[in-house]
Amino acid sequence: xxxxxxxxxxxxxxxxxxxxxxxxxxxxxxxxxxxxxxxxxxxxxxxxxxxxxxxxxxxxxxxxxxxxxxxxxxxxxxxxxxxxxxxxxxxxxxxxxxxxxxxxxxxxxxxxxxxxxxxxxxxxxxxxxxxxxxxxxxxxxxxxxxxxxxxxxxxxxxxxxxxxxxxxxxxxxxxxxxxxxxxxxx
Amino acid sequence: xxxxxxxxxxxxxxxxxxxxxxxxxxxxxxxxxxxxxxxxxxxxxxxxxxxxxxxxxxxxxxxxxxxxxxxxxxxxxxxxxxxxxxxxxxxxxxxxxxxxxxxxxxxxxxxxxxxxxxxxxxxxxxxxxxxxxxxxxxxxxxxxxxxxxxxxxxxxxxxxxxxxxxxxxxxxxxxxxxxxxxxxxxxxxxxxxxxxxxxxxxxxxxxxxxxxxxxxxxxxxxxxxxxxxxxxxxxxxxxxxxxxxxxxxxxxxxxxxxxxxxxxxxxxxxxxxxxxxxxxxxxxxxxxxxxxxxxxxxxxxxxxxxxx
Numbered sequence: 001x002x003x004x005x006x007x008x009x010x011x012x013x014x015x016x017x018x019x020x021x022x023x024x025x026x027x028x029x030x031x032x033x034x035x036x037x038x039x040x041x042x043x044x045x046x047x048x049x050x051x052x053x054x055x056x057x058x059x060x061x062x063x064x065x066x067x068x069x070x071x072x073x074x075x076x077x078x079x080x081x082x083x084x085x086x087x088x089x090x091x092x093x094x095x096x097x098x099x100x101x102x103x104x105x106x107x108x109x110x111x112x113x114x115x116x117x118x119x120x121x122x123x124x125x126x127x128x129x130x131x132x133x134x135x136x137x138x139x140x141x142x143x144x145x146x147x148x149x150x151x152x153x154x155x156x157x158x159x160x161x162x163x164x165x166x167x168x169x170x171x172x173x174x175x176x177x178x179x180x181x182x183x184x185x186x
Numbered sequence: 187x188x189x190x191x192x193x194x195x196x197x198x199x200x201x202x203x204x205x206x207x208x209x210x211x212x213x214x215x216x217x218x219x220x221x222x223x224x225x226x227x228x229x230x231x232x233x234x235x236x237x238x239x240x241x242x243x244x245x246x247x248x249x250x251x252x253x254x255x256x257x258x259x260x261x262x263x264x265x266x267x268x269x270x271x272x273x274x275x276x277x278x279x280x281x282x283x284x285x286x287x288x289x290x291x292x293x294x295x296x297x298x299x300x301x302x303x304x305x306x307x308x309x310x311x312x313x314x315x316x317x318x319x320x321x322x323x324x325x326x327x328x329x330x331x332x333x334x335x336x337x338x339x340x341x342x343x344x345x346x347x348x349x350x351x352x353x354x355x356x357x358x359x360x361x362x363x364x365x366x367x368x369x370x371x372x373x374x375x376x377x378x379x380x381x382x383x384x385x386x387x388x389x390x391x392x393x394x395x396x397x398x399x400x401x402x403x404x405x406x407x408x409x410x411x412x413x414x415x416x417x418x419x420x421x422x423x424x425x426x427x428x429x430x431x432x433x434x435x436x437x438x439x440x441x442x443x444x445x446x447x448x449x450x451x452x453x454x455x456x457x458x459x460x461x462x463x464x465x466x467x468x469x470x471x472x473x474x475x476x477x478x479x480x481x482x483x484x485x486x487x488x489x490x491x492x493x494x
Contacts, residue, residue: 023457027408027419028401047404048421048464050449052457061457067387068421068446068466074351081387091382091447182402 021056022107022185024143029181031064035172042076042171044069051181053143058102060117060145062095062181084161084171085124093123105136112137126159134179141185152177201299204341208292221273222300225266229304232259233311263308270301295344299337306332355423356469357444361391368412374448374463375413385445390465393440393472394418396433405430407439411463421446421466429470440472441465 029049035042047070050063066087071077081087097119099105105113118131134147153174156163163171205219277294363370363385370392374381397417398408405422407430420441422430433439443465450461 025457026400026402027460027462028404028406028421030402030404047401047423048406048419048446048466050458050460054457059457063449063458065446065449065464067444068464070355070467071353073349074353075348077353088382088386091386092449094452184400 021054024053024055024183025186026051026181026183029062029145029179029183031062031180032178033069034176034178036176037170037172040170042071044071044077044080046070049179049181051145051183053099053145053183055102055105055107055143058099058105060095060097060099060119062179064093066091066093079167084156084163090123090125093121095119095121099136100131105138107138107143110139121154123154124159124161128158132179142182143185144182145179146181147177147179150176152179200337200341201296205296219296222270222296225270225304226300228266229263229307232263233307235259260308260312263304267301267304267308270297270304274298274301291344291348295340299340302332302336354467355425357389357442357467358469359389361442362388364391366412367392367394367409367418371411371413371416371418371463375416378448378450382447386447388445389442390445391440391442391471392418393438395438396435399433399435407433407441407468408462409439409441415461417460417462419462419464420468421464422468422470426468426470433470433473438474439470441468442471443468 027050028047029051030045030047031049032043032045046064046068048065048068052061053059066085067081069077069080071080097117100116100118101113102115105115113136114133115136116131116133119129120127121130122128132147133151134145137144137146153176155174156171157173274294274297277297370381370385370390373384392409394409394411396407397410400406400408401421404424405427407420407422409418409420411418420443444467446464446466448461448463449458451459
């Protein structure tokens with residue numbers, strides 16, 4: 001009887017620990033954005049994205065320093081940071097949300113899970129509720145959050161970002177954002 | 187029509203168009219226009235007075251020489267022209283990283299073009315007055331070159347240069363600030379808005395020891411900041427993989443990076459609980475195994491904050 005009680009207590013402890021879940025984190029995730037017009041294709045990459053995921057509730061957070069986006073052309077980078085994103089005034093873009101189908105993601109088993117993430121995306125001082133389709137790839141202690149640029153399109157005017165008339169032909173009104181962040185269990 | 191008038195109007199239109207375009211693209215600060223505008227105003231007044239007086243009575247042009255304002259004004263205008271051309275070279279040789287600063291290039295170009303135009307117009311006007319006619323019937327190639335071709339080549343060349351300039355994957359050149367890790371973090375901790383204004387996108391050189399090496403698409407070294415729970419995250423481009431491959435946790439490094447900004451948790455319940463200063467496009471300058479006391483510069487122990 002004593003053994004049974006001890007076994008049950010052990011199972012209870014294990015399941016409590018499992019429910020508490022794990023936190024996955026990175027400070028070196030990658031976010032890219034892409035703008036296409038007939039005049040010019042513009043792409044930029046940020047390899048210093050901070051991201052975190054809590055496996056129990058499926059909570060996710062992203063934080064991006066706008067100044068760490070790297071462009072191919074220096075002048076475009078300067079325009080992006082200073083004129084469009086006004087990085088001195090709004091230095092960060094953030095996302096805070098929840099994985100809608102978190103229950104179907106088995107964090108203990110390697111695999112790829114298609115999910116949708118719903119939350120608040122804040123950029124240029126404007127917050128909007130959005131839902132992004134993507135996937136979680138579990139590989140050991142690593143959980144990689146990915147989406148395709150086609151799934152995550154942002155209208156610049158929705159976030160109060162104004163592109164001067166002279167540059168309107170070069171910068172698209174809709175920007176595709178691609179996330180690829182490999183988070184490590186902490 | 188007078189050669190001076192037609193080329194003068196064209197030069198003026200060209201200058202105004204380029205200036206308005208640059209200001210509307212936010213590539214030029216209106217502050218940069220103060221010196222050229224003042225010089226231009228003086229020269230404009232001088233030329234207008236000279237032409238107006240001379241045209242009033244074409245037979246008395248030579249009398250201009252006897253008027254006090256003309257020889258004195260001419261010398262003043264020459265001096266302004268020389269000063270403007272000289273100022274361009276002053277900017278070129280004294281301003282740090284002149285060729286990477288778009289604003290500096292444009293300001294210097296405008297001053298140079300206006301300086302040359304001032305010298306040219308004053309000389310041509312003097313030549314015409316001396317020969318007692320205001321019709322420049324023998325305008326040669328050099329007249330057109332200095333007034334029209336040179337400014338157009340300069341503007342077109344610099345526009346091409348600016349638009350084709352690529353970004354650096356690795357920061358190089360002289361640092362804007364050489365600081366200790368503890369000092370810069372203390373400034374961001376105290377007031378990150380003020381520190382952002384000072385350091386954002388500036389080249390920072392600092393030394394500390396590595397507490398964590400991470401990264402996937404790029405390489406990230408977390409350096410000790412001398413403040414509990416705060417690190418300095420140095421991002422290296424993947425092209426630097428070989429250079430930083432030998433670094434292990436505990437090593438001391440000297441890095442030159444661009445400042446990306448300070449990150450701190452938004453609220454108490456945030457999953458992103460780390461507090462750190464983000465530096466990007468880092469360049470590993472030195473790697474040593476000796477572990478210094480946090481915040482001490484490896485190359486120069488006397489290193490302190492303060493703009494270089």
